[in-house]
Amino acid sequence: MLRSYSFVALAAVALVIPVSVSAAPAADAPAYHITRTIPLGVPDRWDYIVFDPETSRVYVAHGDRVTVVNGRSGALIGNIVGMPGGTHGIGISHATGQGFTDDGKAGVATVFNLKTLKVTKTIKAEPDADGISYDPSSGHIFVIDGDSAKLTVIDPKTDAVVATIDGGGGLEFGVSGDNGKFYVDGAEKHEIVRIDTATNTADAHWPMPTCLHPHGLAIDRVHHRLFSSCGNKVMVVMNADTGAVLASLPIGEGTDAAAFDPERGLAYSSNRDGTLSVVAEKSPDSFVALPSIPTEFGARTMALDPKSGRIYLVTADITENQKVPATDYRHRFSIKPGTARLLFLDPVR
Secondary structure, eight states, X not given: OOOHHHHHHHHHHGGGSOOOOOOOOOXXXXXXXXXXXXXXXXXXOEEEEEEETTTTEEEEEETTEEEEEETTTOOEEEXXXXXXXXOOOOEEETTTTEEEEEETTTXXXXXXXXXXXXXXXXXXXXXXXXXXXXXXXXXXXXXXXTTTTEEEEEETTTTEEXXXXXXXXXXXXXXXXXXXXXXXXXXXXTEEEEEETTTTEEEEEEEOTTOSSEEEEEEETTTTEEEEEETTSEXXXXXXXXXXXXXXXXXXXXXXXXXXXXXXXXXXXXETTTEEEEEEEEETTEEEEEEEEEOOTTXXXXXXXXXXXXXXXXXXXXXXXXXXXXXXXXXXXXXXXXOOEEEEEEEOO
């Protein structure tokens, strides 16, 4: 979730933290084009998008609900409703036939049935329950309680909280390594927090000196590389085994999500400025920034179908008020009610 303090802090400290760019654009960007637009309607405040490769469903958190769309045809499947404090993340547990989202204001995780999309239970988490990820190695759901600096670990088999982990500072998004480790963007301290999923403890805090307020996080599980998209327009690449920073590359403005395409060896950052930044993994230790792909203004969150290469983005009709300071993004931009939409961004064959 994009936080207001990111841009305020950026304005205050960006000049004193050097940004080293390890590579400039050196090749053509992959060709993508928008092939389908799916109206989502109100509410217009959106957050994370999750693609489920097992069912080809796209889950879009917006306002008090999660809208579920067929990721192939674009047909609307249904809505998970009843989260008045606002939804953010989505986690899928096929082993138990459940999905998990949140009510961030209430500080709870909401459980729903994957077949009926009906809410079955709420589980107490912490205030600002936000990003949610499933960890296959432990079978647990990790709820990232951003401003509370905690992670709530839920066992879907019992719908019980099995641990609450202290992240040591405000957190953002997290990804599973599927190797007994879970990684989280430490937004407040500009770091990666590594979690041991067997003991449910933070076993490493790795600094990212060139990254201000990391937002998106993606992983190459084969080569053990992390891609963190940052509020000061860089993507940091890190060794997921040692915490060594391998590269820092330019991206667009207003990032709020990242993804890695293992089929094509590309990392992406979706940006509010209407661009999709692309980083090519030439080898496990060599990375290059490619020219960005145009999307639509406001499309700051994303999900990826690694098989087809299709990228899903959400935006709306947005008006900018030039009289409001650029750092006050919550009041600088106004959304036309009822215009939220899901975009299908496909590679050109």
